[in-house]
Amino acid sequence: MEEGEGQAPVVGDAEAKARVEGYVDRTLRRDPKTRFILDKMEEFGCAVNVDKFFTVEHCDASIAGGFRPKSGVVVCQNHVQTQEEVDNLLAHELIHAYDHCRGKNLDWNDCQHHTCSEIRAASLSGDCSWLFETLRGNFGLKKQHQECVKRRAKLSIAMNPACGDCEEQQKAVDDCFDRCFADTAPFDRIP
Structure with missing residues (x-):
């Protein structure tokens, strides 16, 4: 914003x-x-x-x-x-x-930078908690947290013109996911 x-x-x-x-x-x-x-x-x-x-x-x-x-x-x-x-x-x-x-x-206008922060925020904030996911109608059991983080990050970067179209946004999430999901700072682990 x-x-x-x-x-x-x-x-x-x-x-x-x-x-x-x-x-x-x-x-x-x-x-x-x-x-x-x-x-x-x-x-x-x-x-x-x-x-x-x-x-x-x-x-x-x-x-x-x-x-x-x-x-x-x-x-x-x-x-x-x-x-x-x-x-x-x-x-x-x-x-x-x-x-x-x-x-x-x-640089918030760099799609990779923005995507990494969105992955981290979705994972660490509680966005993908069981309660919020259930309220959204998402009930998967296998890697549900990771899938939610990817989905939420893509929704967020979709508002950034630097992240291009849907295909480019998916590529940004895929390219950044492992590294950024593993970064739990300032926490020791996902809270």
């Missing part, structure tokens, strides 16, 4: 914004995964001012949120409904922020 993609407030959004801001606040105070990633970012020299780094906005795009390298994480108040979604979303976007912090030459 690029700078300025949020839209003007919509009637009734004040309640949604307040509700989602409460979810974000609770995640930042209580979610151990989120706290851990923030602590690791600080160790890398990328301390986050949570009051400025996280914003809640109405978004036109059908996304739950995004990472903006120059300003932080946006949460789309009109596309998240539960505390669990916000917990997962912040962990996902903070993996991107962590990657941006540690990868001094990371």
Whole structure:
């Protein structure tokens, strides 16, 4: 999500914004995964001012949120409904922020760079947890986590013009998968 993609407030959004801001606040105070990633970012020299780094906005795009390298994480108040979604979303976007912090030459317009971060975020955030996969109607047992990570990464890079068409996106995921899936930093293993 690029700078300025949020839209003007919509009637009734004040309640949604307040509700989602409460979810974000609770995640930042209580979610151990989120706290851990923030602590690791600080160790890398990328301390986050949570009051400025996280914003809640109405978004036109059908996304739950995004990472903006120059300003932080946006949460789309009109596309998240539960505390669990916000917990997962912040962990996902903070993996991107962590990657941006540690990868001094990371270029979000380079499809390989973006794909690797999406693979890591899908794997490490909880995007592919059994609960979320079940809610999506995905019930596979064999390598379900890996298949979910590939599917979620491809969905995310599809919004990046640098990643080309569907065939090029699949190639990017296939080319990056083994290396990026194996990279569980800042965790010792997939949480």
